[in-house]
Amino acid sequence: MSTSGKSGYHHGDLRAALLSTAMEMLEGGEPFSLRAVARQAGVSPTAPYRHFRDRDALESALAVEGFRDLLADLGGGRDLPASLPDLAEFAVAYVAFALRRPALFRVMFGKPCDDAGDERVKAADALHRLLADALHRLFPDADASALAVAGWGLAHGLACLYLDGKLQAASGEEVADRVRDAFLAIASVGS
Amino acid sequence: MSTSGKSGYHHGDLRAALLSTAMEMLEGGEPFSLRAVARQAGVSPTAPYRHFRDRDALESALAVEGFRDLLADLGGGRDLPASLPDLAEFAVAYVAFALRRPALFRVMFGKPCDDAGDERVKAADALHRLLADALHRLFPDADASALAVAGWGLAHGLACLYLDGKLQAASGEEVADRVRDAFLAIASVGS
DNA sequence: GGGCTAAGTAAGCAATGTCAACATCAGGGA
DNA sequence: TCCCTGATGTTGACATTGCTTACTTAGCCC
Numbered sequence: 001m002s003t004s005g006k007s008g009y010h011h012g013d014l015r016a017a018l019l020s021t022a023m024e025m026l027e028g029g030e031p032f033s034l035r036a037v038a039r040q041a042g043v044s045p046t047a048p049y050r051h052f053r054d055r056d057a058l059e060s061a062l063a064v065e066g067f068r069d070l071l072a073d074l075g076g077g078r079d080l081p082a083s084l085p086d087l088a089e090f091a092v093a094y095v096a097f098a099l100r101r102p103a104l105f106r107v108m109f110g111k112p113c114d115d116a117g118d119e120r121v122k123a124a125d126a127l128h129r130l131l132a133d134a135l136h137r138l139f140p141d142a143d144a145s146a147l148a149v150a151g152w153g154l155a156h157g158l159a160c161l162y163l164d165g166k167l168q169a170a171s172g173e174e175v176a177d178r179v180r181d182a183f184l185a186i187a188s189v190g191s
Numbered sequence: 192m193s194t195s196g197k198s199g200y201h202h203g204d205l206r207a208a209l210l211s212t213a214m215e216m217l218e219g220g221e222p223f224s225l226r227a228v229a230r231q232a233g234v235s236p237t238a239p240y241r242h243f244r245d246r247d248a249l250e251s252a253l254a255v256e257g258f259r260d261l262l263a264d265l266g267g268g269r270d271l272p273a274s275l276p277d278l279a280e281f282a283v284a285y286v287a288f289a290l291r292r293p294a295l296f297r298v299m300f301g302k303p304c305d306d307a308g309d310e311r312v313k314a315a316d317a318l319h320r321l322l323a324d325a326l327h328r329l330f331p332d333a334d335a336s337a338l339a340v341a342g343w344g345l346a347h348g349l350a351c352l353y354l355d356g357k358l359q360a361a362s363g364e365e366v367a368d369r370v371r372d373a374f375l376a377i378a379s380v381g382s
Numbered sequence: 383g384g385g386c387t388a389a390g391t392a393a394g395c396a397a398t399g400t401c402a403a404c405a406t407c408a409g410g411g412a
Numbered sequence: 413t414c415c416c417t418g419a420t421g422t423t424g425a426c427a428t429t430g431c432t433t434a435c436t437t438a439g440c441c442c
Contacts, residue, residue, distance in 0.1 A: 014389080014390085033428080033429060033430085034429080034430065034431090035428075035429065035430080036428095036429095043390075043391090044390065044391050044392075045391090045392095045429095045430095046390080046391070046392085046431080046432090047389080047390055047391075049430095049431075049432090050388080050389055050390070051389090054430075054431075055429095055430065055431090084380070106301075109351060109352075109355050109357065110297075110301055110351075110355065111355065112355065112356060121356065121357070124357045128357075128358075139380065142376060142379075142380070143372065143376050146369070146372040146373050146375075146376035147373075147376045147377060147380070149349070149358065149369060149372075149373045150345065150373035150374065150376050150377035151377065152348070152352065153344075153345050153346075153348035153349040153352060153373060154341060154344050154345045154348055154377065155344075155348065156348035156351060156352055157343070157344035157345055157346065157347035157348025157349070157350075157351065158340070158344040158348070159348075160300060160301075160347060160348065160351055161300075161343065161344060161347055163303075164300050164301065164302065164303065165303065165312065166300065166312070166315045166319075167319075167340065178337070178340060181334065181337040181340075182337050182338075182340045182341035182344060183341065184337075185333060185334050185337035185338045185341050186338060186341035186342065186345070186377055186378060187377060187378075187380045188333075189275070189330065189333070189338070189378045202420080202421080205420080205421085224397080224398060224399085225398080225399065225400090226397080226398060226399080227397095227398095234421075234422090235421060235422050235423075236398090236399095236422090236423095237399095237400080237401085237421080237422075237423085238420080238421055238422075240399095240400075240401090241419080241420055241421070242420090245399075245400075246398095246399065246400095
């Protein structure tokens with residue numbers, strides 16, 4: 001009863017509890033604050049500071065979870081993409097993630113993220129690597145790095161534009177279609 | 192002395208003054224707040240509320256200025272792109288804008304922007320149209336809309352990734368090179 | 383049992399967005 | 413000329429937030 005008990009003065013595993021309630025609030029659309037998270041967790045307003053240096057540290061931890069989930073979404077269920085349409089599905093999944101968990105996506109990106117040894121950077125690098133591998137396997141003679149950057153950029157840009165309402169679509173289906181179209185359109189420009 | 196006088200109780204043209212000092216602070220890297228802007232403009236903390244419904248309205252006005260400038264950057268100096276490399280320069284200019292005025296770029300994007308009749312949306316549409324026109328002229332038989340979405344998405348995604356430090360480069364030159372490479376790489380995938 | 387220390391609390395500060403009530407001024411109709 | 417009205421600014425206040433400093437509690441090891 002040392003790590004999971006939650007009675008009395010000591011909470012048991014406040015850090016995990018804070019992370020999960022913060023994530024819930026984020027997904028629930030509530031504009032979360034450190035204090036609100038603490039309140040929700042039934043703990044004093046300053047308790048989180050024992051586990052996170054500041055608000056940014058909490059967000060960073062959430063972002064890391066987010067990157068793990070996104071990576072799982074992209075790499076987990078499916079095989080490595082073996083064709084251009086497969087790659088398009090990559091982009092579709094990326095955008096779908098952003099639209100399904102908008103607040104998390106904003107926490108993952110949308111911040112300077114200047115910490116040199118930031119875990120977020122490592123997580124993002126993992127994403128980059130996954131993509132570059134897939135692309136290198138698909139187009140061995142092309143510049144895999146440039147392609148990976150392009151693919152990531154395209155998926156990310158579409159995700160942001162749809163998320164911010166700069167591009168609009170009626171349904172998730174339509175978004176997926178448009179993303180597919182865009183991906184295939186640009187990839188067939190070289191005639 | 193009705194619109195530019197700034198002595199006494201009435202300011203003359205507070206709205207414009209607020210916008211310009213807010214823009215200066217934004218470009219100066221200061222994390223601006225409504226109160227700080229008012230302070231800088233030498234006016235009481237709540238004076239801005241006579242001209243902007245809330246903080247978001249001020250940001251929205253700044254964003255509109257930003258879109259105008261970005262559009263000028265993209266369309267103003269240069270001819271409509273007549274080749275693929277020209278298009279790549281479009282993307283380069285887009286990313287350069289984002290890196291040159293990061294805070295403004297974040298204000299322009301990076302927010303839900305759910306207001307239906309929002310001027311920001313119209314400004315963004317103008318951008319979309321410019322791009323679609325250019326692409327339609329370049330590739331008359333392709334799906335111009337899908338291409339425009341793809342091009343915008345690619346440029347925007349790269350801008351965001353560089354801005355957030357998810358992609359890194361030593362200099363502006365290097366960023367430009369990478370953007371060009373990415374653009375040309377993805378456009379030549381169809382072998 | 384007696385400390386040592388990690389984990390949590392209490393109290394407080396400066397800042398922010400926002401609201402309600404009040405002050406000031408400019409311009410038009412009497 | 414005078415006063416009234418509406419736009420523009422100001423004062424004062426409230427709730428909330430991030431964060432710091434100092435204090436308290438309780439589990440663990442000897």
